[in-house]
Amino acid sequence: MGCCLFGIALLVYFLLNLYGVLSPSSSFFTAVISKGNKEREVYLTFDDGPTENSAKILDWLKENRITAVFFLIGNQAKQQPLIVQRMIDEGHIVGAHTMTHRWDFPLRRPDNIATEIMKGVEVIPCTVEWFRPPFGVINPLVALGVKRTNLKIMTWSLRTFDGVTFDKYKIIQRLKKVKGKDIILFHDTNDDIISLLDRFNEIIDQKELTFGHPSSIGDSI
Numbered sequence: 746m747g748c749c750l751f752g753i754a755l756l757v758y759f760l761l762n763l764y765g766v767l768s769p770s771s772s773f774f775t776a777v778i779s780k781g782n783k784e785r786e787v788y789l790t791f792d793d794g795p796t797e798n799s800a801k802i803l804d805w806l807k808e809n810r811i812t813a814v815f816f817l818i819g820n821q822a823k824q825q826p827l828i829v830q831r832m833i834d835e836g837h838i839v840g841a842h843t844m845t846h847r848w849d850f851p852l853r854r855p856d857n858i859a860t861e862i863m864k865g866v867e868v869i870p871c872t873v874e875w876f877r878p879p880f881g882v883i884n885p886l887v888a889l890g891v892k893r894t895n896l897k898i899m900t901w902s903l904r905t906f907d908g909v910t911f912d913k914y915k916i917i918q919r920l921k922k923v924k925g926k927d928i929i930l931f932h933d934t935n936d937d938i939i940s941l942l943d944r945f946n947e948i949i950d951q952k953e954l955t956f957g958h959p960s961s962i963g964d965s966i
């Protein structure tokens with residue numbers, strides 16, 4: 746009997762874990778922001794930079810007078826301090842996305858998770874408030890680790906898979922689903938990012954939405 750109960754408890758734990766892992770907007774394990782709070786605004790976020798595309802993205806944002814959030818990988822930020830400084834100088838919000846972005850990040854001990862996050866924070870020369878977990882995975886270990894850092898977690902409500910597919914048609918079909926309050930996930934790693942952003946800008950116009958300033962995102966906490 747005890748064994749059976751233990752089995753059930755284990756299964757429930759496993760299913761909850763799976764839910765937290767598969768649903769980056771879920772706040773099951775910890776507070777997570779995955780949407781803004783203004784009806785007609787959407788917010789741009791870029792993960793996995795800086796890369797050689799980041800300067801082009803910054804030019805595009807400047808030209809279109811849009812402020813975004815960049816979630817940086819510490820190792821890359823360390824190698825490209827000038828582009829990180831430019832993000833900060835141009836008023837963008839810079840968040841942490843771990844030091845190494847390794848696949849086993851969500852499987853480590855909470856103290857190790859916290860260290861990996863804070864190493865990534867230390868290479869960013871401004872106050873960092875936000876953390877985005879690699880792959881959007883928030884399980885109990887990640888939740889405990891992040892709690893030790895005092896950072897807030899921002900995920901997204903619309904992902905384009907632009908980091909894993911270069912099929913522009915598919916990405917654009919996903920972008921067409923945009924709604925007010927959405928936090929959009931793009932990647933600095935997509936070499937076609939500027940034409941995707943141009944197309945997305947048209948979609949936003951057609952839907953009579955605007956790009957919001959991401960500093961208001963935290964207001965919904």
Ligand SMILES: [Zn+2]
Pocket residue numbers: 792793842846878879880
């Ligand atoms: Zn990432």
